[in-house]
Amino acid sequence: MxxxxxxxxxxxxxxxxxxxxxxxxxxxxxxxxxxxxxxxxxxxxxxxxxxxxxxxxxxxxxxxxxxxxxxxxxxxxxxxxxxxxxxxxxxxxxxxxxxxxxxxxxxxxxxxxxxxxxxxxxxxxxxxxxxxxxxxxxxxxxxxxxxxxxxxxxxxxxxxxxxxxxxxxxxxxxxxxxxxxxxxxxAFPHVYPEAHESIMKRLDYLYANTENVRDEVIRELEKIFAENFLDAEVIGRRKQPYSIWKKITYRNVSLENQADLFAFRVIVDDIEDCYKALGVVHKTWQAVPGLLKDYISMPKPNGYQSLHTVVIGPQRKRIEVQIRSTEMDIIAEKGVAAHWRYKNDASKKDGVHYRWLQDLLEIMEHAADPEEFLEHTKIAMYQNQVFCFTPKGELINLPAGATVVDFAYAVHTKVGDTCVGGKVNGEPAQLNRVLANGDQIEILRSNAQKPHKNWEQFVATGKAKAAIRRYTRQEQKKEYIALGEEILKHSFEQEEREYNKKAITSAAKKLNLKGGSGTVFEKVGSGEISDRKVLEIVFPSLKNKNETKGTGSIVVDTKRPHKAGDNQLPIKGLTPGLDVHISKCCHPLPGDRIVGIVAEGKGIMVHTIDCEALDVYTETPEDWLDLSWSPPEDSVDIFQGRVDMSLKHMTGAMASVLSLVAQDEANVSNIKINERSADVFRIELDLEVRDAKHLTDVITALRASKYVSSIERAFT
The missing domain is CATH 1.10.3210.10 (Hypothetical protein af1432)
Structure with missing residues (x-):
């Protein structure tokens, strides 16, 4: 110690x-x-x-x-x-x-x-x-x-x-x-123990058989630099096992074919000598096309500078050579810590100059939850870089696979939000165009443009993904608020009550919801809170009226009370003494062909004859009951049916749907938005109806609406 x-x-x-x-x-x-x-x-x-x-x-x-x-x-x-x-x-x-x-x-x-x-x-x-x-x-x-x-x-x-x-x-x-x-x-051996053991064994073998190549390369490099009057230090070292494993895993490169089991580093006095040394190396050995990287003129985001090249060296082996100055070498190894050596006035706040750190802070500010932030943070930190330029020549570094939209968000969030297209090297390009090193990008913008959710499918940067999700959440919230208010207005009308926004604000307080009426609308629109619950808070007398209604997927009028197990459901063939439950998987209605399944501890579960859930009972025919509906002519029982509907994204669409449902004397008990796009919503509606024919009538009326793209009864 x-x-x-x-x-x-x-x-x-x-x-x-x-x-x-x-x-x-x-x-x-x-x-x-x-x-x-x-x-x-x-x-x-x-x-x-x-x-x-x-x-x-x-x-x-x-x-x-x-x-x-x-x-x-x-x-x-x-x-x-x-x-x-x-x-x-x-x-x-x-x-x-x-x-x-x-x-x-x-x-x-x-x-x-x-x-x-x-x-x-x-x-x-x-x-x-x-x-x-x-x-x-x-x-x-x-x-x-x-x-x-x-x-x-x-x-x-x-x-x-x-x-x-x-x-x-x-x-x-x-x-x-x-x-x-x-x-x-x-960390490598603890996370991937088998891979670590395998690679270490193979590397020991390969190094034992290539050690002489390393010594030969060092001697040859020292010789050619001396002949060209270059004062250079040459170092040959083994590459790290984890970095080799990453290349094998993510680049599909075999261990034997890697050019950099050894990394040869050439350290010279200044930038001019770096380029001289590169010329000497290429003059002596053949360069491998496409593998020259100039990080001196285009440094990495972390300040790293060096020249990288791969050549065919002694014994026809591919070798990687890195050329840098003494100062570059120290900064490459020590990074920001090296600033204390080279800058007497090194600011303790050097961190604010890292663009990637600013991007992470912006992601952090707008992430919906900690896990989403961590997801985008990992994306932002794992970056194989491509270097692109603005029309004014500013360098923008992006991860491999980045697109025009990623570039736009890298310039500024507002630029990304309003991006409608781009020009890559002067040629028009689509938003999902993948960028390459050296591309010059001009972003085309329109104030009428808004981010689309499908952009998230092709962007590569955490900053772009976070911005798109943030906008999507904001738009979704607006839609839920508008939808929730329409639902509540309709519910007030159904109960012949005067709609009052102050009453909704009061309900928000009783529900311990911050944000007043807007939060209530959002919760109702998203299905987290039912409109009925809000009504009962605003008008407690409605709660007493509703207490006589059944539970689960059946709602029974007060004139005809029903309790599970008393067999007052209008169904023939039930076994006396067993509880009866209408299945929520297929929502059977009077008029449907139905069967019952005797389930231990649950009583009788009523399904439609074509319900997929019945497949698991094919080996136990003794549990099946042949049932049929027999509602009396004066029946006022209410049952729940379900429909899948594609609704056009147009002002007034949901209000029209609710109105049509009401005109057919049905009621919406729940709304769930499953998918949304710029054009349509895919919505699941739970409807309170009398029977299958009643539900069919409602579907027919909705199908004729100009706002409804498609609608079908749902059995799941």
């Missing part, structure tokens, strides 16, 4: 102006706060924040970051408070410690919700101070290095999966390649 004076010396080695007293105070505070706590390894818990601080000193980070590392678990795991840390170490450090903390004051229904919500909070803190992320990554790295002490394999797998899904991509996005590689390789 690092001693107190050793940590001070490690920081002073690169920061002579260190506030030594504050660092010592943080060391002692953390040690006392964690007290007798132990880690899974049996070591004192304090060894963990100390090792995290040590990792950050290797990145040569400032004193505040090292202090934060020492304190990062005190709020979560000890009795220490935010106020104590703020008083002793200042507001900036208190905010950073709070940002790293994984505490959540909310209760969640699932682990995924908890993980997503913690990540939301973490991103907010990170957007204000990128050092929060650096401490968190160092924290995760040390936890992964000691993961083998955790006894439960399922817990190791869960932590490792989280590392692969969240923390390794975050490290990559801020350019910390070295840290990302270590996180991935530590």
């Amino acid at each position: 690092i001693r107190q004076f050793e940590l001070v010396d490690m920081v002073k080695a690169y920061d002579p102006d260190l506030d030594e007293m504050r660092l010592n105070r943080a060391y002692v505070f953390s040690m006392k706060a964690h007290g007798m706590q132990k880690r899974a390894s049996g070591d004192p818990y304090f060894s963990h924040p100390l090792e995290v601080a040590g990792i950050l000193t290797e990145m040569q980070l400032d004193c505040d970051t090292i202090v934060t590392a020492l304190l990062h678990d005190t709020i979560e795991d000890t009795v220490a408070t935010y106020e104590q840390i703020e008083e002793l170490f200042g507001q900036d450090i208190a905010k950073m410690v709070d940002g790293v903390t994984k505490l959540s004051e909310l209760e969640y229904t699932s682990e995924s919700s908890k993980q997503a919500e913690n990540f939301r909070k973490f991103l907010l803190a990170m957007s204000n101070d990128i050092r929060v992320l650096l401490v968190k990554l160092a924290d995760r790295l040390h936890n992964m290095r000691t993961l083998h002490y955790i006894k439960k394999p399922e817990k190791r797998a869960r932590i490792s999966r989280e590392t692969l899904d969240i923390y390794a991509p975050l490290a990559e996005r801020i350019g910390m390649q070295e840290l990302m590689n270590e996180l991935e390789d530590l």
Whole structure:
């Protein structure tokens, strides 16, 4: 374990102006706060924040970051408070410690919700101070290095999966390649143990047989650079097992055919020498077409710069060569942490300059729930890039497979929302056109345009998906509100009551719904609350009137009360003494051919003769009853039928449907919107009718409506 004076010396080695007293105070505070706590390894818990601080000193980070590392678990795991840390170490450090903390004051229904919500909070803190992320990554790295002490394999797998899904991509996005590689390789064997074992065995064999090639390539490169008066350092190293596995899995490349089992890195003095070295390599060995990547003129979003090429080298082996300057190499490995080395005025808020981080914050602001945010976050972080340009020459980086719509949303959300088309390299292009490296895109817009739900099927970026879903939800909410108000107006009219919006607002309070009448309309329109329930809250006398009605799928008038099991249903062939239930799977009506199934503990279930649910009873014919309807001539019983209807998306369409239903002396008891598009809605209607003929009459009337595209009786 690092001693107190050793940590001070490690920081002073690169920061002579260190506030030594504050660092010592943080060391002692953390040690006392964690007290007798132990880690899974049996070591004192304090060894963990100390090792995290040590990792950050290797990145040569400032004193505040090292202090934060020492304190990062005190709020979560000890009795220490935010106020104590703020008083002793200042507001900036208190905010950073709070940002790293994984505490959540909310209760969640699932682990995924908890993980997503913690990540939301973490991103907010990170957007204000990128050092929060650096401490968190160092924290995760040390936890992964000691993961083998955790006894439960399922817990190791869960932590490792989280590392692969969240923390390794975050490290990559801020350019910390070295840290990302270590996180991935530590997690790999716990998430994919069989794949890891298989790949490691094969790699050991391949490396044993290609080691001489690596040495030969290094000698040859050093020779040709010396001959061309280039001062260059050449390094050959093995590629990481997890990165190789990803290529095998996602690019369908066999292990033997990979060009980069070894990566050869050439480090020169400056940009000019980078391009000179590339020319020398291509002059010596044949380049593989299409595999030259210039990340110097077009850097990656995380600031990574380098020249990549693949050539046919010694022994006709394909080899990958990366060429970069010394500064580029340090930034490639250390990412944003390298800014403290190269920028004396490095802003602690460098994080706000990362465009991808701004996109994540926008997604977070509008996501419907934590899981949706996490889904879009993963999309936004896993990006094989293509580089495109605006007409003014601004570089926009997008994931592979991105379309014109993705480009529009990358420029600005409003541009995406109003996008009607585009021009790619001057030629008209459809919205779903997949973009390629170097494309120049001009977005065509119209204020009359709105996002379409089907855009979500072809866009590739999390930002675009989140924006489309957000608009769809907003439009759906408007539709539910309009539909709910129409339903309630109709219901008031049916009960011969005066429609009053203030009464709906009052009902909202009694239902504990925020948002007043609008929320009630939305709930009724979406089917979450029945119009009858709202009426009974507004007019309590209606509740007494309705108490004599049956339950389930049958509604019986007060003149003819019915209770399950008293066999007062107008059906012949029932077994005396057994409860009787009208099946909700097929909604049989008087006039339908029906059968009964004797179900243990349930009584008799009444189905139509062609109900699909009867298939499971074909092997038990003794449970079948031959039934038939026998309603009296003066019957006032009401039954529930169901229809599937495609309704045109036009103003007044639903009002027309409700009016036609009422004209045929039927009533709508429930509405469910199954699908929606710009043109039609597919709606499921539950109708209170007298019998099958009554339902057929209603269907016939609705089929003649100009608003109804199609309508059929539903038996499910």
